[in-house]
Amino acid sequence: MQALVIVAHGSHLNPDASTPTYDHADTIREAGVFDEVKTGFWKEEPSFREVLRTVESEEVYVVPLFISEGYFTEEVIPRELRLDEWDLDEWDSDGTSATHTTLEAADVEKTVHYCGPVGTHDAMSDVIVRRAESVTGDPDVGEGFALAVVGHGTERNENSAKAVRLHADRIEGMDRFEEVKALFMDEDPEIDDVADFFETTDVVVVPLFVSDGYHTQEDIPEDMGLTDDYRTGWETPSDVDGHRIWYAGAVGTEALTADVLIERAADAGANVGDAIEEIRRKTRSAGADAEAGAGD
Amino acid sequence: MTDVNDTQLDALLSAADDGVECDGLSVTRTDGGYRFETPEETHTGLSQPALRELAAQNPWFVSNWYHWNRTDRPDTERAYLRWLEGADERTVPERYEWLADGGIVASWGELRIDIAPGADGERVYTVRNGADGEVAPEELDVRTDPADARGLLKRDDRGRYRPLKTAPTLPTGWAFVDLDGPALAETVEYVYPATIANWYLERRGDLDVNHWRETMERQSGIYGVIKTWDRGEGHEHVDWVAEACCDDSQCLKRREWQYDDETELDVDGGDGAFPCREPCSLVVTAARKWTKLEGERSRTYEFELTPSEKEQIEEIIGTVADGDVEDVREADIYDGANRYRARFLRAKRFDDEDRLCGVPTDEDGV
Numbered sequence A: 001m002q003a004l005v006i007v008a009h010g011s012h013l014n015p016d017a018s019t020p021t022y023d024h025a026d027t028i029r030e031a032g033v034f035d036e037v038k039t040g041f042w043k044e045e046p047s048f049r050e051v052l053r054t055v056e057s058e059e060v061y062v063v064p065l066f067i068s069e070g071y072f073t074e075e076v077i078p079r080e081l082r083l084d085e086w087d088l089d090e091w092d093s094d095g096t097s098a099t100h101t102t103l104e105a106a107d108v109e110k111t112v113h114y115c116g117p118v119g120t121h122d123a124m125s126d127v128i129v130r131r132a133e134s135v136t137g138d139p140d141v142g143e144g145f146a147l148a149v150v151g152h153g154t155e156r157n158e159n160s161a162k163a164v165r166l167h168a169d170r171i172e173g174m175d176r177f178e179e180v181k182a183l184f185m186d187e188d189p190e191i192d193d194v195a196d197f198f199e200t201t202d203v204v205v206v207p208l209f210v211s212d213g214y215h216t217q218e219d220i221p222e223d224m225g226l227t228d229d230y231r232t233g234w235e236t237p238s239d240v241d242g243h244r245i246w247y248a249g250a251v252g253t254e255a256l257t258a259d260v261l262i263e264r265a266a267d268a269g270a271n272v273g274d275a276i277e278e279i280r281r282k283t284r285s286a287g288a289d290a291e292a293g294a295g296d
Numbered sequence B: 001m002t003d004v005n006d007t008q009l010d011a012l013l014s015a016a017d018d019g020v021e022c023d024g025l026s027v028t029r030t031d032g033g034y035r036f037e038t039p040e041e042t043h044t045g046l047s048q049p050a051l052r053e054l055a056a057q058n059p060w061f062v063s064n065w066y067h068w069n070r071t072d073r074p075d076t077e078r079a080y081l082r083w084l085e086g087a088d089e090r091t092v093p094e095r096y097e098w099l100a101d102g103g104i105v106a107s108w109g110e111l112r113i114d115i116a117p118g119a120d121g122e123r124v125y126t127v128r129n130g131a132d133g134e135v136a137p138e139e140l141d142v143r144t145d146p147a148d149a150r151g152l153l154k155r156d157d158r159g160r161y162r163p164l165k166t167a168p169t170l171p172t173g174w175a176f177v178d179l180d181g182p183a184l185a186e187t188v189e190y191v192y193p194a195t196i197a198n199w200y201l202e203r204r205g206d207l208d209v210n211h212w213r214e215t216m217e218r219q220s221g222i223y224g225v226i227k228t229w230d231r232g233e234g235h236e237h238v239d240w241v242a243e244a245c246c247d248d249s250q251c252l253k254r255r256e257w258q259y260d261d262e263t264e265l266d267v268d269g270g271d272g273a274f275p276c277r278e279p280c281s282l283v284v285t286a287a288r289k290w291t292k293l294e295g296e297r298s299r300t301y302e303f304e305l306t307p308s309e310k311e312q313i314e315e316i317i318g319t320v321a322d323g324d325v326e327d328v329r330e331a332d333i334y335d336g337a338n339r340y341r342a343r344f345l346r347a348k349r350f351d352d353e354d355r356l357c358g359v360p361t362d363e364d365g366v
């Protein structure tokens, strides 16, 4: 038997923080390739400490629904899951290249394949593009559009900025959008000046965040000038200094994120059959709504 | 009346060669034929057809054996489901009569679990909030997919987010029906995550409790500061934490963690069915705040209050701490925590900067 365990941050204050995690778990459960699909949280239950004991399978693929490598993926999760033999060198990562390592957890008799976070997987670039399709309602969006990928700066975690740049570069390489840029909340190039960085009138802005919350629904919209007060919401698109800004909200809420979770497990050896293809196909129609920018 | 079907009889006959033992039913093969025994009757020297005949006349025992021993299920789930129907304390006839006569009712935290007989000795489970026990499931928001529990139970009846799933604030008005054993366990798992697993570990004597000290020593990042709160001067501060957060009025888990493995806390751990094996994230987060607040030294302030005003302040704190603010009636000016009473006190005793009796908080007069 094989299980997928999605580990995510969760929240004591925001009831919606866990929603994307649950949604992706349901999508993967429906695909039927794992005997069990479980979720575990830092701030909710089951906790990282106790999620593995709720699993029956001997082979467990643990995938962090986090954006970048860093404190959580390197320290908190391995410690709380009791992956005692965990050694950062095992991942042999340059900050965005961790794939997986195989370990034992001290409190259960299971083989744990501990995977890199979803945010740094190549397939996440496709989710960002899908998010742009969703928010514009155009499955072919690209021509006449610029794309901004937004993240924290290096201040809190150097790797988070690396992940943002990784995807911006990859998407630029797809030759699909007129311009592609990485923008940041607390360093240059800053989202506050979003309009200054683009020639193209239409700019899709996709924050590289797992779930919507304070940053994506309050900070970023206000900083970009979509609204003076996040509580009153904003238009999609919004006019900012002669540009039309299509603000997409957290990329992790896009249904296709389930695909990245599965790909992480597959890279670590999980048998996923044709689930990757199936989820890519199924989430396409699901992602065709553009309501994510309503800001409420 | 429970039937026993051919699959069950065939299974019993083929298992008989290796011996069958379950809840009072015993079937063995001896040199002189099969032996069939229940608490009421013993038959020996049976041929295979005779054994089959006898088994068919004892549908309760046979279907009970089949249900528990021939359905592929994890040990944890099996132990839990058997515990719910009291399989270790009640005989098979007792349980089956009970099942037939309105069903067995069990509870788990605030959940009420009804066990009804299904076809051929199967069990059918219904889960509701115990407070809806008298309401017919049809009148509730009826669900069959366990995963619905996540969204349905995220908020309490007042619409507030429930960050602690074992807080005694489970909303009412819903029912999960037509559940088989695995679906019941899954539903319970969504309502109270990991409680079945920990209950089972405890039952086997294997619960891995992590006490306060080791849990706080383990913390890092912004929570690393909590370990500095333990100064080797006793554990009164942890008693306060447990009294604040882990009391049965706040959390249905039975707190098994103590200060450390030699030092018990002075407050009661509660009576819950399922154990709490280490301070949860809510307690850790709160402890971080308290570590900072408790770094302050106490000072002597002088306030002018009437005796009733002093008591009113105590009443307000008590009402907030007990979560009863919403219950204070609009015009109940006899209650010190009434809004008009509190506003009067503020109007009279606060200065323009909202300072009690105009007394500055800091020594420098701020």
Ligand code: SF4
Pocket (backbone or CB within 6 Å): B166, B245, B246, B251, B252, B253, B254, B255, B276, B277, B278, B279, B280, B281, B282, B283
């Ligand atoms: S630490 Fe206290 S509040 Fe938290 S789950 Fe355990 S008993 Fe409940």
